[in-house]
Amino acid sequence: MNVTRNCLAACNQVLDPTPKDRDLFLSVTNCFQEDIVFLVDSSGSIYRQNWQTILDFMKNIVRDFTIGPNNVRIGVAIFGDDVQPMFQLNTYSSQFEILNAIDRIPFLDQTTNTPAAIRYMRNVMFTPRNGDRPFAPNSVIIITDGVPRVPTDVNEARRLTLQEANLARSQGVNIFTIGIGPELTRDFLVQIANQPSNQYVFQVNQVRQLETILNQVSNAACGNTPPPTPPSESFTLLGLVVVYGCWCLCTILTCTE
Numbered sequence: 001m002n003v004t005r006n007c008l009a010a011c012n013q014v015l016d017p018t019p020k021d022r023d024l025f026l027s028v029t030n031c032f033q034e035d036i037v038f039l040v041d042s043s044g045s046i047y048r049q050n051w052q053t054i055l056d057f058m059k060n061i062v063r064d065f066t067i068g069p070n071n072v073r074i075g076v077a078i079f080g081d082d083v084q085p086m087f088q089l090n091t092y093s094s095q096f097e098i099l100n101a102i103d104r105i106p107f108l109d110q111t112t113n114t115p116a117a118i119r120y121m122r123n124v125m126f127t128p129r130n131g132d133r134p135f136a137p138n139s140v141i142i143i144t145d146g147v148p149r150v151p152t153d154v155n156e157a158r159r160l161t162l163q164e165a166n167l168a169r170s171q172g173v174n175i176f177t178i179g180i181g182p183e184l185t186r187d188f189l190v191q192i193a194n195q196p197s198n199q200y201v202f203q204v205n206q207v208r209q210l211e212t213i214l215n216q217v218s219n220a221a222c223g224n225t226p227p228p229t230p231p232s233e234s235f236t237l238l239g240l241v242v243v244y245g246c247w248c249l250c251t252i253l254t255c256t257e
Helices: 002-016 019-029 048-063 093-104 116-126 154-170 188-194 206-223 233-243 250-254
Strands: 034-041 072-079 085-087 136-144 173-180 201-204
Touching: 034 048, 034 116, 048 093, 048 136, 048 206, 072 093, 072 116, 085 116, 085 201, 093 250, 116 136, 116 154, 136 206, 136 233, 154 173, 154 188, 173 188, 188 201, 201 206
Parallel strands: 034 072, 034 136, 136 173, 173 201
Antiparallel strands: 072 085
């Protein structure tokens, strides 16, 4: 009887969770299948001493996802004078591999070629050859601290950046922008990103403040993929019970709405 009551309590918590439990559940389960690319500004204005903080921020976002060939795939490219791919969506299939690979990403200390990065992302990274899946939503998280400066005419660089962003969105890519510091205006970040801006645009004043938006970014990125349709109610209940630590088989049959 105690076992049965515990199972029922676990189901009731899932079916009618507290706000705290609901936030935890959503942050763990929303990303079922998604292809996510990070485009990371590695220009000199980032400063070498801040680079590891940016890498740690990326790693903490990855930790919020269920990584796997049939779950969330991650790719990363950095950009300075030009874009440099670090790994593609199908390079690594485990969270452990991706976290280690992020730690090895070098700091370029160059200028800011944002349009080339977005162009490479949409033309190369989001392709079947490099792991893009037709049934999985495509999202890119752009982390940058400055206006694009390649080409050297800043107005032309901005125009090309917006042109590439428009093309990416027209291809179905969900664009998230994270601006660091005062140089980037929110208006420019909003023009690059998807709408609504309160879900796709983030800003911090300093690199060390990235952790303050970690949960917002993770939950927003996960929100682009709906959960798969379960084959039966019992399957859904089993999955939910596992999340909450109740592994009694009776739950499959007795825990219903």
